[in-house]
Amino acid sequence: MSTCTVESLREAVRELMPQLQADLEHLVRIPSCAFAGFPREPVHEAAEETRRLFAEAGMQTELLPIDGGEPAVVGRVGEGSTRVLLYAHYDVQPAGDLDAWTTPPFEPTLRGGRLYGRGAADDKSGIAMHLGAIRALQRVLGHVPVQAVALIEGEEECGGPLPEYVLEHPEIAQADVIVIADVGNRAIGEPTFVTALRGLVDATVEVRTLPRPAHSGMYGGPAPDALLALIRILDTLRDENGDTTIVPGHPWQGAQADEAEFREELGMRPDQPLLGTGPLTDRLVTRPAVSVIGLDAPPVEGAINAVIPYARAKVSLRLPPGTDTQMAMDALCDHLRDAAPWGVDVTVTPGEQGRGCAIATDGPAYEAARWAMEQAFGKPSAEAGEGGSIPLLAALADVAPGAEIMLMGAEDPGALIHAPDESVDLEELERMVLAEALMLARLGGLLSE
Ligand SMILES: [Zn+2]
Structure with missing residues (x-):
């Protein structure tokens, strides 16, 4: 001692x-x-x-x-x-x-x-x-x-x-x-x-438009394409700058992230774009960030000329610290439903939530x-x-x-x-x-x- x-x-x-x-x-x-x-x-x-x-x-x-x-x-x-x-x-x-x-x-x-x-x-x-x-x-x-x-x-x-x-x-x-x-x-x-x-919520979105695939030569045009409808839904999750808009964010007050280091950690080239606008740390910590983390659709290998009747995706939303997760889950599910184009049927199933x-x-x-x-x-x-x-x-x-x-x-x-x-x-x-x-x-x- x-x-x-x-x-x-x-x-x-x-x-x-x-x-x-x-x-x-x-x-x-x-x-x-x-x-x-x-x-x-x-x-x-x-x-x-x-x-x-x-x-x-x-x-x-x-x-x-x-x-x-x-x-x-x-x-x-x-x-x-x-x-x-x-x-x-x-x-x-x-x-x-x-x-x-x-x-x-x-x-x-x-x-x-x-x-x-x-x-x-x-x-x-x-x-x-x-x-x-x-x-x-x-x-x-x-x-x-x-x-x-x-x-x-x-x-x-x-x-x-x-x-x-x-x-x-x-x-x-x-x-x-x-x-x-x-x-x-x-x-x-x-x-x-x-x-x-950050907190986290995720949800699964399914689009069903037809009971079975339809020959695209015979039916394509008016026949509703489920995969295209799903892509339109997913496309609304970020705006034209790549910012997520589903729930609000706020500015970060702590240490600022370095963009060059961030790119290096990711293994990114300097000329590749980063998504979103504003300070990098806001985008990483205190603003929402949505990702499509899974997609069920026919694979390219063996793709046939058919109108796709069914497709689904899993969407994950990272939340600013302090965001109410139930509010965010509701906002995500509502957003996915509201974004459905052309009046197609969409089913949204809430998934996991983790509080930030x-x-x-x-x-x-x-x-x-x-x-x-x-x-x-x-x-x-x-x-x-x-x-x-x-x-x-x-x-x-x-x-x-x-x-x-x-x-x-x-x-x-x-x-x-x-x-x-x-x-x-x-x-x-x-x-x-x-x-x-x-x-x-x-x-x-x-x-x-
Ligand atoms: Zn650990």
Whole structure:
């Protein structure tokens, strides 16, 4: 034990990194994909190994049964008046196309300071971040100066039942601060809080015009073409500039996205167009964005000269943070119905909805967190928006309305989460471990000037 200073914690985290890397590699070796059809043993092994690691860090641990799902790992440690919930998930995306991986997905490999493997970033880096922060505090202080509860879920990637569990068991989420370590900085070395998440609604639109295909030579002309009707409907989803108009948006106040970097992340040439008007970050975060994500129509191969009697499409609408999802779903469905041309029959079926989130950052814990990030990275933090919606967030905000929610983690844009060659930058992970340890110390009443 030593005096708790920024430097003693920095030193402790540095010394702890080799073991933390080894533990992360151990977790990455377990193919804990919880999607239907994948074996359950690795999922349970990942839960148990995560539990063991937290127990070895001095936490009281249990595997919490979740109705209709995989168990969550819960670990409790510490004292003090501040309650902090530390969230991550131990399940991973499927590996996908094995040939697209430079090294096998479940054989963690170090290249250029990055640890490659499925789940290395999403979200076993989140487990490592919490584990490292607890270990560093234990090493320097001999205890954890806040009441910390780690909650590590096992079915995040496949939309598991934890959000419902939280709604039914609100006691699990009672905290002053909730850290969701399932995101990343906007670039390596750029400390970032994700403070805006888009919501999502989708719907399926079907057009049926005829009971069967009709020979286009004999009937084409007056015979109503379902595919053409569907294309006219879909064409109204964006205006002539490529802007989505179905629900309103608003300007973004946080860090601005860089267009050149954006193009590079997408693998786009500089002369290819981007859709929409106005600031890029508005288009990415605070304005609606519609996509056609599926289309059923006869394939070109084997196409015959017939008027198409039936076609359908799935339409997905990303929503500005804070948009009411039911309102948006109604607006999308009404829009699709109203856009039907020529009086054809259209059936619109509402699909999934996920609530977005606009996070307040003016509380005392955010002050501690901004200070901690600046100490760990040597520069002030920024706020950014992120595309994916996190269903758990809405549940947490409902049951713990007073909690300050923080989305921070080690998944930088180069982490390629959900894609082949997923990886985490180990120095970035080290800085995030330090940032979390410093924040917890400060929340525990230490390290204040
Ligand atoms: Zn994740």
